[in-house]
Amino acid sequence: MYRRHRKTLVKTGALLASVTLAITACGGKEQATQGNGANQGPLQLTMMLPSYNAEPMPADSSVLKQLEEKTNAKLTVSWVPASSYTDKLSATVASGELPKTFVALEPKASFIINAARTGMFWEVGPYLKNYPNLSKMSDIVLKNVSIDGKIYGLYRERDLARFGLMIRQDWLTNLGLQPPKNMDELYNVLKAFTTGDPDKNGKQDTIGLAVGMQGGVIAGFKDILAYMGGPNEWELKDGKLIPAHMTPAYMDTMKFYKKLYDEKIINQDFALIPDGRAVMYKGQAGLWIDNMLDGKGIEDNIKKVVPSAQINLINRISGPKGERTRAGSGFLGMYMIPKTSVKTEAELKQILTYFDRVSEKDIQNLMKYGIEGKQYTVENGSYKPNTDPKIKAEITDGNQFMVLQNEVVSYGTELEKLSTKLFQDNAKIALANPAAPFISNTETEKGKELSKIIQDATVKFIMGAINENDWKQAVDKWLQSGGSKVIDEMNAEYAKVAK
Secondary structure: OOOOOOOOOOOOOOOOOOOOOOOOOEOHHHHHHOOOOOOOOOEEEEEEEEEOOOOOOOOOOHHHHHHHHHHOEEEEEEEEEHHHHHHHHHHHHHHOOOOOEEEEOOOOOHHHHHHHHOOOEOOOHHHHHHOOOHHHOOHHHHHHHOEOOEOOEEEEEOOOOOEEEEEEHHHHHHHOOOOOOEHHHHHHHHHHHHHOOOOOOOOOOOEEEOOOEEOOEEOOHHHHHHHOOOOEOEEEEOOEEEEHHHOHHHHHHHHHHHHHHHOOOEOOOHHHOOOOHHHHHOOOEEEEEEEOOHHHHHHHHHOOOOOOOOEEEEOOOEEOOEEOEEOOOOEEEEEEOEOOOOOOHHHHHHHHHHHHHHOOHHHHHHHHHOOEOOOEEEEOOEEEEOOOHHHHHOOOOHHHHOOOOOOOOOOOOHHHHHHHHHHHHHHHHEEOOOOOOOOOHHHHHHHHHHHHHHHHHHHHHHOOOOOHHHHHHHHHHHHHHHHHHHHHHHHHHHHHHHO
16 A cells, blocks of 8 residues: 655656547446546546646556546546646635646645535535445544635645554563563563563663654653653543543653653653654664565565564554554545536536545546556566656556555565555544644634643653753643634534534
């Protein structure tokens, strides 16, 4: 499954390419959507999509031809470089000259919200239950993309919850320990990794948990908070939204980290380390908590210094409220359908039928990998892409057409396949952020400044530079600096939906 957000910035100017191909057949599963507009003839669909490559998918791409044949659609695609996509889309929305569907990379951008509130887009939420695949969309992610409680588009799926433990399996084996299943066992393992000579070199030169400041945030802290019964960013209690740092579980998590710090179970310089994975790479730490996709890269790097190193993945740690893990947004942009260019409900249903068909397994894999035997081959279970530049170009940005990705075949190492399996399992225990659907203007304006107050105080508490009274003063400073307005604005948005 495609699990990475491409970040390559396109250097060329705006790219526009049109693809117009004939339709020849419908797949058998389309019959399941009869009555939803599937049999009204080939769908004429104009699209605006972001491109992450210097050259867009060619108009005569064999992959696009198959997509159109399988969906009974005739596509006209306008590609825009991802680096300027949102600016281009903002101008296009303002002009009112929109294609029949487009990707909103930032569904909560103010120009999208304002346009939705004026009734510019179809509200698709009530229709989803009528489509076999679209009806399977995650309620959590739909809430995350909602505007004023309404669903104005089809989100482009990404794994809902990727977080978990990457642990030195060879160290567990050396110490005769089992993978931890709860917080007490987790602490005991971390302690043993620090004091039990897990690398068998006769020296006390290892630590349990590697920690760094990933983007200014303490690595693993939010995950431990969830394990300990805390919220994901915000807690909904007695009908009110409360920021995570004002909950008792946040204090418990700080005390847990402080204990690890005081007992030298985490690296003492964590506040100065921009990427804690570097500590793992040295082969001196036994655990890293973050996106489990890191597992393979961490193992590969440790093997450079310890060839026998083995990384295992763990996604379920039980705490006071059972097994749970924090959810992410679960999407990267969403397809929206403007009423200015799609004027009838019948055409809307025809477009939804197209997206439902796109979410079938064969098309998910087509747009991920291309055509087997042309863009790639599979030999003894191993995926091998065609290296011919012209053939590779035919699948360029193919994932931009995808909506759901739950049926994509996972190729790769056993560790990569395990991460895919655990991502799916995580979705069953994912803890949503109840405030994700809402927008606070104060948070938008002052969020980084406010977050820094809490993050700095959290680091100081863990390191023993401040006590609980000092922490309370930091929270008061956060409230007075704009935090109170953030809470009020979030709860006002929540109240509109909760009515």
